[in-house]
Amino acid sequence: MNPNAALPSAAAHDRGAPAATQARAAPVPAPVLRFDKVSKTYAHGASRTLLRRGLMAWLTGTRSDVFYALRNVSFELSPATSLAVVGANGAGKSTLLRCATGISTPDAGRVQVRGTIAALMELGAGFHPDLTGAENVMLNASLLGLTRQQTYAQFDRIVEFSGLAKFIDEPLRTYSSGMVLRLAFSVAVRVDPDILVIDEVLAVGDTEFQEKCIAEIIGLKQSGKTLIFVAHQLALLRQLCEQALWLEHGELKMFGPSAEVIDAYEAAPPPASL
Ligand SMILES: Nc1ncnc2c1ncn2[C@@H]1O[C@H](COP(=O)(O)OP(=O)(O)OP(=O)(O)O)[C@@H](O)[C@H]1O
Ligand SMILES: [Mg+2]
Numbered sequence: 001m002n003p004n005a006a007l008p009s010a011a012a013h014d015r016g017a018p019a020a021t022q023a024r025a026a027p028v029p030a031p032v033l034r035f036d037k038v039s040k041t042y043a044h045g046a047s048r049t050l051l052r053r054g055l056m057a058w059l060t061g062t063r064s065d066v067f068y069a070l071r072n073v074s075f076e077l078s079p080a081t082s083l084a085v086v087g088a089n090g091a092g093k094s095t096l097l098r099c100a101t102g103i104s105t106p107d108a109g110r111v112q113v114r115g116t117i118a119a120l121m122e123l124g125a126g127f128h129p130d131l132t133g134a135e136n137v138m139l140n141a142s143l144l145g146l147t148r149q150q151t152y153a154q155f156d157r158i159v160e161f162s163g164l165a166k167f168i169d170e171p172l173r174t175y176s177s178g179m180v181l182r183l184a185f186s187v188a189v190r191v192d193p194d195i196l197v198i199d200e201v202l203a204v205g206d207t208e209f210q211e212k213c214i215a216e217i218i219g220l221k222q223s224g225k226t227l228i229f230v231a232h233q234l235a236l237l238r239q240l241c242e243q244a245l246w247l248e249h250g251e252l253k254m255f256g257p258s259a260e261v262i263d264a265y266e267a268a269p270p271p272a273s274l
Helices: 051-060 093-101 133-143 148-162 177-190 207-222 234-240 258-267
Strands: 013-016 033-043 066-077 082-086 108-113 117-120 195-199 226-230 243-248 251-257
Touching: 033 093, 066 093, 066 108, 066 243, 082 093, 082 234, 082 258, 093 108, 093 117, 093 195, 093 226, 093 243, 117 177, 133 148, 133 177, 148 177, 177 207, 195 207, 207 226, 207 234, 226 234, 234 258, 243 258, 251 258
Parallel strands: 066 251, 082 226, 082 243, 117 195, 195 226
Antiparallel strands: 013 108, 033 066, 033 108, 243 251
């Protein structure tokens, strides 16, 4: 059976543990993102593991101290839906986004994506500190899938949106965090992704730029794009997202309409420990 059968698009792709079971019949409308029993583990204290212990674990195929950053997470996201991902520090939000964008591969389960994704995950990711702002626009746009010609065509709009014309020929290492965000956001939205993933980075922008970003995000939503948004600003998530997913210790605690999920998240006591 074709593993992408449930996501009928030339751009559909699929990542996951090789032995996972296959998808069910296609729902209507077909989801743009599907997590099917996704788990991601890390080895606790891996950097301190003795060579002998590491070798034994490798020889016997056992991993002691395995820690689940995500455990058995399943959900589907319909096209043109915005998803807020909430949870305490260390709950697995960035891990979920990394699995969705293909930066990380799940240890179990399957992630299916239909369309292109642009991700704003960590400030400076996809940028080089010694290159100028202009050179970084070219670099970042090509990493996100734009051709050189497409980037030239968009270049002036990217710089104008960023408000960084005066600094565009300065090296990126001289930029403040807010200026890096401006450049990264301006490139990501011009790439015209089907799915835009934003992990917290908007918080470093000033009020004026955050408002511009939010207006741009609303425009993207209206044009049928999908948004996945991690932020600790719950009021903003309520405003931007119809759906929400609450993670606790790597497990999906609740998934549904954002008002209901965020109400429940706010009402719940914080987890006893991270
Ligand atoms: N590369 C890694 N190696 C080991 N552990 C990791 C790694 N990446 C994440 N983790 C662990 O996985 C858990 C989930 O991390 P994650 O970054 O997804 O949390 P988060 O919900 O995004 O938290 P925050 O709100 O602080 O950004 C954490 O306990 C973290 O220590
Ligand atoms: Mg995070």
